[in-house]
Amino acid sequence: MELEGRWRDLDYLLNRQGNVVGPGFEPGPEIREFLQSDCRVLVVGAGGLGCELLKDLALSGFGCIDVIDMDTIDVSNLNRQFLFRMQDVGQSKANIAAQRIMQRISGVKVTPHHCMIQEKTLDFYEQFHVIVLGLDSLEARRYMNSVACSFLEYDEDGQPDLATVKPMIDGGTEGFKGHARVLIPGITPCFECTLWLFPPQTKFPLCTLAETPRSPAHCIEYAKIILWPKERPDDTFDADCEEHMRWMYDKALARASEFGIQGVTYQLTQGVVKNIIPAIASTNAIVAAQCTLEALKLVTMCSSGLNNYMMYSGTDGVYTLTTPYERDDKCPICSAGVSFDAAPSTTLQELIDMLMKDPDLGKHLSAPSVSYGSTNLYMRGALEQQTRPNLEKPISELVDGDGSVIHINDRQLVAAMKVRLKFGPSNGEMDS
């Protein structure tokens, strides 16, 4: 039995008509019933953001939550991952987080998945109404992006079929700063559309590390990249093993004193080796709550939604900026098909070579397979021999004509890349 009045404050928002609401908002008790019983939400990551997200979703009326995380709990998580205690160290984050939420908040079901995101099938991801990301790596974000975009289909007019749109909400933090964004494939930009929003990682040139180290970080990277493989070729480096980290520190320190460089500390060694991002409870809480609010708006239309990116900085007073970023029409992951010029006489082999060399598309590809509708044009693996003869055929014999969309698959991609062939005139340059 639900306690009378428990959801009073949430019900004001869901049961009363508002003047600043999303399209088609119909207030009423059905909304909370839907949230509690039918709406499925997936939280990816049970770390700093994940713990907050689970609490926020559960206290925003979401009743069926799944959480996926392969990590186990570490002491250094306890400064912000409030669902975990000292005695939980070493246990699965997803399992403990799910337990704690269900113990505290009655009526909520949290299903934990202690595994990698890559271990789940597309069918698993398809069952959720909304996916909320609490991740700390670009790689994992790109993977989830390709999952969400893989469901997207366009109608004949090039408009996204709304039934196939799988919305995602993404959050991220570093120190006092963070961001929340709403990704609606086909409508707002996906991660690939705005990859430039993620700063490139600083990498030191090898010759600097080997010959002209100048900073403590250079000495630490030297120990990690050059000394470890040389001196301990049979050990796999484990950043969570204290003996390994101590070894790294000692070697870096020795290197630094050899060159007269000051400032190598154990803390810095850990930071450089593990690429540690400073993380605190408050920033995670801000970002996760903003993400949850957007999930609630997206599902219920109870208020106007974030369009589509909010950055937050608490370093100098509080500064936020809300920006409506635009989709990249040429995005191979979320668009209806990237236009690609090819002469009708181009062979499939030549077309594959051209795709691999293309600066925008080639970066997603290593060993592509090509299909057209339900027809396999060229497949790697078991069907390779069977489809190999197609490589010599001109593309005009394999597809229906100008504007045909072929699907390119690659082991680097979860979802197929869609390429819309534009048949230019046959010319010498193409044939050569």
Place this chain on the structure above:
Amino acid sequence: MSEESPSAEVSPHSNAVSGETSMDKSKRYDRGIRVWGAHGQEALEAAKVCLLNAGPTGTEALKNLVLGGIHSFTIVDGAKVTPPDLGNNYLLTADGLGMPRAQCAAECLKELNESVSGSYVEETPRSLMTSSPEFFKPFTLVIATQLGETDAVTIDGICRQHGVKLVLLRSYGLLGYVRPSVPEMCVTESKPDNKVDDLRLSNPWPELAAHAAALDLSATQEHVHSHVPYALLLLKATKHWQEEHGGKLPSSYPERTAFKDLVNSWQRHVDGIPLDEENFTEAISNAHKVWAPPSVSSELQAVLDDPCAASITQQSPDFWVLVAALRRFIEQEGDGQLPLEGSIPDMHASTQQYLDLQRIYRAKADVDAAAVQAHTRALLEAAGRDPSAIPLPDIKHFCKHARSLRLVRCRSLEEETGPGSCRGSALRQALGQEDTAANAALYVLLRAADRFHQTYQRYPGTFDGEVEEDAALLKSQANALLAECGAAGGTVGGGGGVSDDLAAELCRCAAGELHVVAAVVGAVAAQEAIKIMTGQFVPLGGCLIYNAMACTTSVFAF
């Protein structure tokens, strides 16, 4: 806390660990220490925090501080746990239904960090403020949540009287409010995002100039030539340029291009083709550091010009003594320049050439800090204090951060809300500007809602059947407030008053605390509390309005 304090200790868990080793602590707090340093962590671990009201806005704020490792907390709340608490507050339990909210929240919060001690007082903040204002004296910081304007003014007065820092915060439907109230915060470590390197390329001190002059580029071997740090290349090029241009720096676009060409021409060539040496590429992309060195920001100038630095007395805080010493340094030894910070960015260079250069910059920073120390000693002595009261490491630390000193002063709530002292023209301006209009209107509506409450003993929108009428009443309260402040007629479109839509939205949520809004507001306040307690980063100088409908924020200093 004193014996007389009416707080009750929550019985600690049977196996509570009180003597967590420093090793465990440094691991546990590692990710935070990477933000505010060991000294910041030390400040947090000494902080005693008092929370007023244990709704979700309050418990979320405190949760983030307990996780960060404050010394202790005390919760003041007069309510019992009721069903709505279980729909919006993670730090209250179903087992606690009917129990004091303060007690239940204190127990849940203590579970988050065994090294933080917690206590509670079952009393409303208003009653405690009236009966024993002295109660608040021992705290480092008071976090006051969900107070109406009258109570907010009262706690602000008490905290100012006792020198206790205060952060006020509220969540109200889809609206959030955070307002630090500390009379003066002097920030040495403001940690700006964008720091311009102070390399003195156009005005080197003698040792640096001599170091650059001693290098004969044309006589160096190829390997050395391609490993000369770019700062040295730019120093040589600047000297060369100035000699040929009557001491002037390149100022126009063609001149700057010519300057870069000059640097480029010094590259080694093989068969007439330049070698593309990486240090030269760096020199060209950093050439702007020659003509655009770091400047004195308006914020720093305001600190230097502040009356507090003009007359140092026995009571002057150390910060102001150091600012006064800094001023003397700039006028005298610095010849208009700040003390050198001393660190240099990484540059493509051989280890030896880089370390030699680094040593020269560090030595100059030490010399400058010693000069500031001499001024500090003289100032202290003249004020009747021990001349060595401020130790050299503190002075060095101050000099290192001198360029980014910041000063934040918050007006008292009484000044902000008093009809005679509120800044009506600023409010009118904010209401008239596209980007701040909605959030300024929310600020006004929140204050109007308090007046509504005073008039009708309920918040607007409390009863389902009266939401629309309440919106009209709220709007008239808002307009009356605007007229009182002299801010009427300033709205976008010139229609006067605040928008009907926003007034209606405020009534729709009937002062409810939505968990997510409480979590955002509580966490923003926790960030402010951390900044205030560690003295790092820059706290808000006014009130923050968080608009959860539009996902925007505005900061107003009315």
